Amino acid sequence: MTAGLLVTLLFGSALVAGFAGALTGLGGGVVLIPIMVLLFGIDLRYAVGASLIAVIATSSGAAAAFIKEGYTNVRVGVLLEVATVLGAIAGAVIAAYVSKDLIAVVFSCALFWSAYTTLRPLKPLPPDTHPDRVSQYFRLDSEYPTKSPDGTPTMTAYRVHAVPGALAIMLGAGLLSALVGIGSGIVKVFAMDRLMRLPFKVSTTTSNFMIGVTAAASAGVYLHRGQIEPAIAAPIAAGALGGSLVGARVLPRIKTLWLRRLFAVLVICAGIELLRRVIQGGM
Amino acid sequence: MSDPRPSSTAGASPSPTNTAPVEHATEVRLSQLLTLGTSISAAVILLGLATYLWRHASERLDFTAFRTHDAELNTPSTIVAKAMTLDAIAVMQLGVLLLVLTPIARVAFTLVMFLVRRDWLYVAIAAIVLVVLSLGLVGFRLH
Numbered sequence: 001m002t003a004g005l006l007v008t009l010l011f012g013s014a015l016v017a018g019f020a021g022a023l024t025g026l027g028g029g030v031v032l033i034p035i036m037v038l039l040f041g042i043d044l045r046y047a048v049g050a051s052l053i054a055v056i057a058t059s060s061g062a063a064a065a066f067i068k069e070g071y072t073n074v075r076v077g078v079l080l081e082v083a084t085v086l087g088a089i090a091g092a093v094i095a096a097y098v099s100k101d102l103i104a105v106v107f108s109c110a111l112f113w114s115a116y117t118t119l120r121p122l123k124p125l126p127p128d129t130h131p132d133r134v135s136q137y138f139r140l141d142s143e144y145p146t147k148s149p150d151g152t153p154t155m156t157a158y159r160v161h162a163v164p165g166a167l168a169i170m171l172g173a174g175l176l177s178a179l180v181g182i183g184s185g186i187v188k189v190f191a192m193d194r195l196m197r198l199p200f201k202v203s204t205t206t207s208n209f210m211i212g213v214t215a216a217a218s219a220g221v222y223l224h225r226g227q228i229e230p231a232i233a234a235p236i237a238a239g240a241l242g243g244s245l246v247g248a249r250v251l252p253r254i255k256t257l258w259l260r261r262l263f264a265v266l267v268i269c270a271g272i273e274l275l276r277r278v279i280q281g282g283m
Numbered sequence: 284m285s286d287p288r289p290s291s292t293a294g295a296s297p298s299p300t301n302t303a304p305v306e307h308a309t310e311v312r313l314s315q316l317l318t319l320g321t322s323i324s325a326a327v328i329l330l331g332l333a334t335y336l337w338r339h340a341s342e343r344l345d346f347t348a349f350r351t352h353d354a355e356l357n358t359p360s361t362i363v364a365k366a367m368t369l370d371a372i373a374v375m376q377l378g379v380l381l382l383v384l385t386p387i388a389r390v391a392f393t394l395v396m397f398l399v400r401r402d403w404l405y406v407a408i409a410a411i412v413l414v415v416l417s418l419g420l421v422g423f424r425l426h
């Protein structure tokens with residue numbers, strides 16, 4: 001393939017991945033890796049490095065808009081970051097001593113299950129429910145932009161629940177996702193949506209806020225190993241940035257049900273990609 | 284600083300401890316930092332990409348096998364040095380490097396934001412994130 005064609009194709013794919021990744025809070029790496037490996041014949045090591053860059057681009061590009069509009073719960077993000085970085089490092093430390101294939105198979109089953117449950121939303125807890133003590137201590141309750149029945153924009157208050165459980169899930173599942181290299185965003189959205197009972201758009205945008213940090217934490221290693229190839233990473237970064245900015249503009253208009261469906265599709269893609277790597281021996 | 288969010292309506296009945304509207308103003312600074320970081324890296328990446336395509340668009344590329352490329356592209360200091368010579372590939376890598384630094388700068392800035400608010404609980408939490416993050420980076424380097 002000529003450089004001109006490859007750069008164009010990578011840019012185009014990253015545009016789509018950045019768009020979907022910004023909306024769902026997943027970064028879009030799981031879409032990009034199979035495209036790069038299966039369609040463009042790029043070695044998995046380059047693809048993994050480039051997808052990490054795509055996640056950072058998507059996160060940083062869209063987070064600016066999401067914070068400004070008031071979707072992102074910065075406190076929840078910062079608090080959960082403690083669990084993610086600890087989980088990621090613990091994962092890196094024990095990686096040498098465990099069977100990655102087995103973990104990948106178990107984790108992909110968990111992904112298929114979480115895709116299924118995401119499509120069966122729990123109602124966000126209304127502000128008049130009893131406040132949660134831990135959540136009060138960390139002052140996590142907040143509000144986010146919605147539309148009132150007559151269509152005028154308004155802010156709706158919500159409460160945050162089950163903080164210790166969410167932290168434990170983030171630590172444990174964060175460790176597993178660090179081991180298999182896929183799904184850290186999925187774990188974040190899942191913990192916030194199902195356990196903490198945040199509104200779905202708050203869960204996805206707060207996940208989007210965090211994933212850039214998780215990815216940047218390991219980017220240094222990949223750079224050092226030579227897995228960040230400029231001719232691949234640069235068009236991917238530019239495309240993902242562009243796509244994420246479009247995604248950030250679309251999020252306020254999209255219906256939550258469609259967002260959940262898009263999320264479920266991406267989670268299934270991640271599960272399949274994980275199984276594919278087990279079968280092909282790429283873990 | 285203009286606040287793009289609509290104000291709370293009476294019907295939304297925010298909780299008594301809800302200080303979100305006040306805090307939102309400082310969080311907008313955070314979003315401006317992210318915009319700055321991504322804009323600078325996007326500009327550098329596009330400059331490098333344009334130069335690269337101008338010179339090499341019709342060359343054949345093959346990434347089917349992993350090869351160790353020019354080691355100068357693997358460490359921050361050498362990337363900067365090489366990008367200064369306006370080598371297109373190094374300029375692209377410099378843009379990518381700036382992009383990677385953006386979320387790390389964001390974590391540091393979050394710490395400063397909580398300091399300014401005198402929100403000591405979150406100063407401590409953000410400090411833990413920053414320490415663990417840097418410990419992780421240092422630890423990985425030792426391998």
